[in-house]
Amino acid sequence: MVMAIWPARGSNLKSDGNLPLTMSISLASRIIATREQFLSTFDHSTYAHRCLEKLSKHHVTLPLTYASPILFELHTLGTYVHFSGELRVQPPTYRFYIHEGDSHFRDLRHMWQGLDLTLEYRQGVYANRGENALISRILYSMDFNRTGRKKSADEFLLPDYVRFAIEHYNELDEESTSIAHALMKDMLHIWVETRKTKQPRILRLTLPSQGTRELAVAEAEFYTRAWTYCFGIRPKANIYPAGEHFAGEVNINAHDLTRLPCGRDIFAVTNSNNRLSGSS
Numbered sequence: 001m002v003m004a005i006w007p008a009r010g011s012n013l014k015s016d017g018n019l020p021l022t023m024s025i026s027l028a029s030r031i032i033a034t035r036e037q038f039l040s041t042f043d044h045s046t047y048a049h050r051c052l053e054k055l056s057k058h059h060v061t062l063p064l065t066y067a068s069p070i071l072f073e074l075h076t077l078g079t080y081v082h083f084s085g086e087l088r089v090q091p092p093t094y095r096f097y098i099h100e101g102d103s104h105f106r107d108l109r110h111m112w113q114g115l116d117l118t119l120e121y122r123q124g125v126y127a128n129r130g131e132n133a134l135i136s137r138i139l140y141s142m143d144f145n146r147t148g149r150k151k152s153a154d155e156f157l158l159p160d161y162v163r164f165a166i167e168h169y170n171e172l173d174e175e176s177t178s179i180a181h182a183l184m185k186d187m188l189h190i191w192v193e194t195r196k197t198k199q200p201r202i203l204r205l206t207l208p209s210q211g212t213r214e215l216a217v218a219e220a221e222f223y224t225r226a227w228t229y230c231f232g233i234r235p236k237a238n239i240y241p242a243g244e245h246f247a248g249e250v251n252i253n254a255h256d257l258t259r260l261p262c263g264r265d266i267f268a269v270t271n272s273n274n275r276l277s278g279s280s
Contacts, residue, residue: 025168026069027066027176032161033141035062041137045090051134059117060138066161066179071112071185077135078144079187080108083208084194085126087136087144094136098126099149104195155215162187162235166222169229185227191223203257207248213239216246221248233257 036063043049052062059070064108067199081087084105085098101124108126110121117135128135131211143159157163165172172180197204207223210216220237228234233256239248 008081023188024173025171025180026173026174027165030066030161030164031063032066032068032071033062033064033138037141038062038137039093041091041140051137055134055138058117058135059133064138066141066165066176070114072182073112074135074138074192075162075183076186077112077115077117078142079127079190080105080194081139082144082158083191086148087139089140093133094139094140095133096128096139097134100124100126118228148256153209157219158187162224166229181230185230186228188226199251201254203252203254205250205252207237207239207250209242209247211244211245213241213246216248220248220250227252 004014038052038055039045039048042051055061060074061068064071064074078148080098081096084101085096087096088094098105098119107121109121112118115135117128119128121127132274142161145155162183165183169177169180190204191205195206207216207220209220216239217237220239224237225233227250233248233251233252237248237250238244241247246272
């Protein structure tokens with residue numbers, strides 16, 4: 001296992017430690033989803049603007065930024081959809097589903113109090129319907145991709161706002177570093193909860209498949225960097241052919257995990273109903 005080799009969190013210095021290369025980046029005012037993106041999911045402008053007003057009932061205001069109070073609840077919901085579900089886009093219908101499978105999630109139906117959202121649960125599948133479907137359009141506007149997106153079916157990428165936070169992590173100011181750290185840690189917790197396979201000495205996590213090896217390798221880098229930034233572990237991704245696509249997995253040695261304050265909890269999480277505390 002190789003430890004992190006990137007500069008310290010928040011660093012914007014040259015390798016010789018002299019003058020900064022750039023000013024620190026602030027995430028607070030950066031826009032994740034705009035009013036126009038949300039409105040574009042409708043065919044009729046009048047109805048679209050009425051739905052925009054209804055979103056206030058779910059405490060969602062646009063534009064959505066990294067500083068929006070509701071971001072983390074939307075991020076958590078969208079990340080469950082990303083790892084274990086689908087965002088079904090068949091205009092004019094937008095719906096998301098979360099498939100529990102064999103993972104035995106905590107009960108997701110009533111976790112979204114900030115959004116005034118309750119999910120239906122039937123035969124291992126969580127779904128949103130009715131007025132709650134507006135949240136599906138928000139997730140779409142946030143760049144969560146699955147079915148019917150503008151992106152190729154051979155691409156299954158993390159949303160742009162997560163990728164940006166990871167890619168520029170070492171350039172962020174102190175407040176933005178905290179935001180990015182929280183986004184990554186929540187993503188990793190949900191990845192463990194939804195895609196862990198039981199192994200006696202390792203934590204094995206499967207990666208979403210991609211259309212090319214190059215894309216699979218590049219996308220895996222975002223996941224492994226998140227582990228490094230949050231927990232100081234630099235796991236290695238294994239990419240391999242799977243039919244017409246390229247699948248992958250990340251293996252983390254149990255010994256490396258148990259040296260961390262939260263490591264034993266991470267390794268054990270399969271049927272836990274509690275969010276992991278993690279290190280800060």
